[in-house]
Amino acid sequence: AQSVAQPEDQVNVAEGNPLTVKCTYSVSGNPYLFWYVQYPNRGLQFLLKYITGDNLVKGSYGFEAEFNKSQTSFHLKKPSALVSDSALYFCAVRPSALNTGFQKLVFGTGTRLLVSP
């Protein structure tokens, strides 16, 4: 069964500084990897995904993530944080193998990002 670990409950960063939110995964075969953001009292919004190809994936709001197969990681990054980036971030994984039928997307426990002015 697949699983996702987000080792940090909270990440604090000053506005203008680079940010990294960590994610490691475990899945049989090749993974489909996702990042979502949740603002207070809102649903989850899709940020970016890795399916195949270039290990560096660019997404919404200036975020990007790097897929590292050897380290089974998919860390979320942004070169310059904004106060408005403060939110709850979820990493998610599912297997890519289509011949195994429908696969559920499994989420990590979430990391709260706080960007201070």
Add this chain to the structure above:
Amino acid sequence: DTAVSQTPKYLVTQMGNDKSIKCEQNLGHDTMYWYKQDSKKFLKIMFSYNNKELIINETVPNRFSPKSPDKAHLNLHINSLELGDSAVYFCASSQVKAGELFFGEGSRLTVL
């Protein structure tokens, strides 16, 4: 235009009551889901339907019964509500091959 819409947004009810949450998506997706987010923000899948057929049914009490009248709608009915059912319930949809889910705004259920 709302892509995935859920109603109601808030439900407050007494233990033992029955309640329903409705979900509709206008994205043309073939797969819909119910997720539960608890007070610690953990997200857990409950059910998934593909073209009106149940394809994922996690370990969920029988008191929870999903129904998909067509592929654009997925409703959740909960019988005999318990305190532990208090959570935010999210509906989502996707095209199964693409993978990413589109979420509704959530329905916050409070059982007193």
